[in-house]
Amino acid sequence: MPRGKVCRCNYGGRFANAVLPKEAIEEVLRGKSSIFIGYTSEPHLRKRIRLIDSRVDSSRPRPHRLAICVSPIMQLAAWVLLPRFFEASSYVSFVKMWILHGATKFYAMVQSMTSEFDAMLRIYENDPTIDIERIPWGMLPTDEDVDSENNPNNQIIGAEQTLSLNDCLLRSRSSAEYVATVDYDEIFVVRNNSTLLELLDSFNSDDSDTSAFVFRSSFVFYDVKMNLSTSDQTPFIRHPSDLSFYPLRNVSLENEIYPTGSRTKVILRPEMTKSVGVHMPRDMEDEKYKTVVVDPAVALIFHLRLVDNPLGFRNNSLPNYELNKYIAQWEKQYRERIDAETKRMEKEKVRGNRITVANKEWPNRSHQTAQDMQNCASKYYLADETCTAYAKCFPNITAVRMDEWIFGESTTVVL
Template identity: 30%
Template sequence: MRRRGSKIFYSLLILIMVTFFVLTINIYTGPYTQYENENESIPRPWKPESSELKKRRDLSLKEIWLQKRINRNRGAFSKFKGIYVREAYRVSDEEIRFIYLENQDNDMTLKAQISPSVGWQPVEYSCFNATCFDYLFCSMATRFGSVKLAPTTPHQPYIHLTTEKSDEFTMVPVNDVRLHPTSHRYPHTLGVCLQPIFFFTDWTVILQFFESWIAQGATKFYFYLHSYTWQTKRVLDFYKDSLGDNLEFIDWSDLPVHARDKGSYDRDPNSRVFRHAATAFMHDCMLRARSHVKFVANTDLDDLAVSSSLNISDFLENASVRHSDAAQFKVDWILSHQPQNWDPIKNPKDVNFVLQSVRVLKIANIRYDYRVSKKMFHRPERVTNFDMHSVYRNELAGNRNQQYTTVEMFDNPDLYFLHLRRFERHLLNPLPVEFNNNFNGSLLMKLNTRMLDQLAKRIDRTEFAESPLIPWTMEARQTMRDLEQCRREAFGSILDDQNQMCQQSSSGCEGMLTAGVPFIKAPQTWINIAHKALFNTYVEKTEKFSLFS
């Protein structure tokens, strides 16, 4: 009996020691204990090997062609002379930055004036990548203007911009996004920059977007608006009432163009802008988020971020402790199918997300450029130039002559994006698709439950819950089909590498819409600071009387 009691005692003692050991490990390491998939590096220009040039269809490969073309046409006369700007940002005591669009062969110098006492100074400019051109044969390129200041310069709400040959200047608003020099505190840990929605009809995915991010810790949203339906506006207005200042709407219009030139490939500057200035949007939002949000995701509505803990902000906080110099965390972006189930949905109460129906494709079955593309969470004040999938340059880390780093977290089950393609075609002979049957779908079911609980509480006892938002399904399907067609056709031409026309341009798609949807459009937000015109003047110089004249 005594020996049996001793065995029980020693068993309990061992159990207590093991429990203590496990708890100690968790306290000091947290729930994310596998770090072998994390690779930290400094961004450097990427150059593909020659053997990959035909295999890859990565957008960045178009830069090679563009460089050859610009060398061939260096002396050619530009058809598009406009220089378009929106807002500026004071990023430090010594610098104001702004983003502008101009044709890639424009060589006009910009000038800036902080105050009349300082005078005019040339604007320094840079490009977002090594070639200084945007994507897919679209010649309207994104530029970054920089104005240097004396450190003691007081903040001014406006900056004056002009061009070297202009006799007018433009007043551009300046947003102060400086960090506190010693003890900055971010109002938000996790924020989301959403690409401009254009000709948008699927209002149900907006609920999925907000609820999925909120369920995983996001508290700040920058929502860019180009054109959308009245149903979409009802949903956005509801979330604005619910989230208040944590949701910002940013109008993002087309570039200004004469009505007689609108839709012309040779005269409308929007015909040369890639997807409503996507590159400019990303950088505008990242500048806007500086000092307000610690981690920011640049994303689209068909991207679903997933964290194994369903807490992305905590995951990033832990990762930033391990990588204190990180400017961004780069994670997998996995192509997936989310079946449409639109027809029964008449009002917001009918939406149930059905994430459990999402099917993840096998990596080998995904087109190569989508297979290798990734998504990122940025530290806004640490990144300089990037696009949706790549980093070109980060800020310098403190007083060191070295950039902040990029942390790659590939094949990491704790954080990734699913790219939910929702466009469906009823093909007679569809390509065979292989799905990853080993994907952990239970996590999506858990996320779906949390999202439904949140939505139910949010719409409880509101008129919005049962507001009829019909008809919409037929218009949505046709508009989505038209926009998908516009990826390959526009201006009466097939868009490919042979005819070398701008693909997915802002003005190319509008003329292809066939559903007759009356879209709400953003008001004009771009200013052409290079605009020239003839005007009457109603003042003349007075002649001075002189005895010697």
């Protein structure tokens, strides 16, 4: 988003550095002491904060080769997107010695989602071969009677996406060799015969000081029609078992490849990186560390939105069949996953009021919610002197009542 649009908002995330004695850190991590934050002028109002140990232990390998940092789950109902995200991430990233599980760690920042999105996320959480860590990313706490003008959540861009990605980057330091910063509607397509991890490793073998890999992107378009095998039918799906990857055989790829820094996404070596933006790396731990912009002829991000982005150009696109090489495997993985989840529920006799695969029909508010959000965000984006805060758009989402949202816990410390 252009900087001028961001500057119309009153609040934004910031980082602070503090130097603590090693002995004090160990005491806190062992639970024998606590760490507090507060104002020196009001020490009686200090608040306890949690200390997370993400230091790299060079004596042991990290448990994951590739971790995924996803932009905050914010006003999301699009459960039909999750299989594309997870199956694609695991397949295009696989290493031969593993079985289709290159990306094995996922960080999910949770601000707000519907019950059906939560249900689909739980299906993947039940897979023992991947690790999904939900991180509470709730809205800023306010008084119940706060008006819209004084609500700080209405003065923040998109759940503070940049701050969330940097939070995730720091968490991943001790757990992964590489960390990708992506959205749920993006697929990395490797265009040569290597896998994504093999591609990253090849860059590192050429230069071990490469710390960031920037991937350019293009929008992908598909037709939405009922009862047509060549079209995308996600608006009409009423159960996870109905979802198929085969409609992605026939898509159109925008002719434009966006320039570096615009709609690009980044894969990082986290221990070398101090901070990252949404589309580009920012600061490295050492000046010698380098950034590589990957040639789009080698790898490109396919941006598959549920609804057309007004900045994309459907009329300037051509048929593309590059996803075909993945589809059969995605379909196989997904069918096995749904079958396994069904059998697990039958075996464990899972009961409760939450939506599961045992429900004959799921709500599908994916497209309507996405369209309402885009219309609302575009309105604020184009308005003068108005912050494009997505929190303002809750009343504009007609398909989901306010009491139907599942909100992430607020972990904000208010002084």
